[in-house]
Amino acid sequence: MQNPLTNLLNQRHYLVNDGAMGTELDRRGVDTNNSLWSALALTSDPDAVQAVHADYFAAGADIATTNTYQATPQGFAQQGIDHQVSSKIITEAVALAQVARDSATRSQERLVAGSVGPYGAFLADGSEYTGKYQLSPVQYHDFHLMRMRALAAAGVDLFAFETQPNNDEVTALVELLGQEFPDLTAWVSFSISDAHHLADGTPLARAAAALNDNPQIEAVGVNCTDMTMIAPALRVLRRATEKPLIVYPNNGDTYNPSSKTWVTNPHAASFTDLVPEWVTAGAAIIGGCCRTSPTDIATIRVAIDELE
Template sequence: MTDLISENIQQRPGLVVDGAMATELEKLGVNTDNDLWSATALIENPEAILAVHKSFFQAGADVAITNTYQANVKKFMKMGLSKKASQDLIIKAVQIADQARDEYYGTLSEDERKKRAKHPLIAGSVGPYGAYLADGSEYRGDYQLTEKEFMDFHQTRMELLDQAGVDLFAFETQPSFAESKALVNLLKRDFPKQTAWLSFSIKDPETLCDGTPLQDAVKYFNVFDQVAAIGVNCTTLENIDQAVKNIRAVTDKPIVVYPNNGDIYDPVTKTWTKNPQDDDFAELTPKWITSGADLIGGCCRTTPADIKEIASFINK
């Protein structure tokens, strides 16, 4: 088991994570207003996914997150695809990210390559069960399954991501302490040579969406060697600094943060309301690094321009 995150941040102030896949796909004409969300492009327009990954690498990202957050075999089969075709889509998502990494880094000069991460990473996105429900549950955490049910739900996707060769898993937008425990137990049981970052969905800088104190959750997962980083994502820019300080107070693990841009999402109408705040990544990235963040990127509604602002500080 190799901790590629720690290897990468030994010689740099941090790692740059990519930004919003769905936002960029929409600009390329992909309709994400459905239960599959950005995973629709795996069926309809895989070339658009490749273009988005490359745009984030070009902006300075060191880590590409696969387009599998809301992709799973069960959902694809409900759409009428065969089991094999559904499985192949998960593998294809990793292959597209790999292709984007290879094609982009193949164009860099030796001097340009030295400015970037030693090991650019592909993180296999494992979204929560709430994303499968497609009703905004990942921001509430109000669903209840047994540990076995959680593990059974996530197992196939993780097997396919691992088979396809991801560098690590991204357990992301996790609102439920119980589901997070099931994911890490599954990681330990079935994927002993893999690592993952665990990124929570929070209601405020102190609390997971299901009501669990953030510091209690971090303390619990701090003892798992396979959890390579802990953090939060898809919360507002304003929540990040205090959340990082709270996490840093109880762990020495690398901290991963990738907030949304503050726009407000309505899961019923699947529309966004513009964020009235003026804070941007250029101003906030140095502050987050000082507070203890190690991996910084963007979630919903963030663009290559936002990632470029992060990279301009980390890569300078």
């Protein structure tokens, strides 16, 4: 089993993750108004997806997360796309990130993480922020397996189990990782309701501690949450696990999952101010989620380089 994230951290101490995909596609005029969200661009405008990856690498990202958060065979099936074609689309999503990585000008090693969003993302009703759904372990396995097989076959360096609001689903994903992909690793990044709880109410410390002895989980953290929750969540995580900690919050704007709209927050704190605080609280990998841009990732890169 390779440990790509750990190996890179041993070289550099801190890593920079990339930022939002959907936000950047919207800014470029790419239609994401669909239950597939940004995954729609994998068929409508793959060049734009590759360009977003390239811009994040140019901004200083060490890791690209593939545009597969909402790219599931089940979701594609609802759009009339069969499983064979959807697997090919997911494979091509990995290639877009790999080409961007291999074309980047900075000579340092970079990783491509295969994004595995939660079942709640497939529901496209905001459930990734509530975790209010329940499947059996077998049903979770069946839901995630085809996408993970396509990502693995395409050569991702590791999986990103991200925006995970439901601890039973996390348990099932980690079991699936061990059963079907013993040579691959993953990070787990939770969707939280506050600094102490997952969105489904599970204590964050308990969820993190349950992963501490699993060698296939290389990092644990939180994403897609308000910037102000990161520091207190890191303190909870640091007491619960010895794993490297990964955080990639939203940019400070406010999201309404019912209307699926954002409200700009002109008073949001900056990454320049917060990154040193997050590192002090234990963060080893820092990036951005919704509403962040290559400019934000460049800001994080500068802050990390100054710390190093």
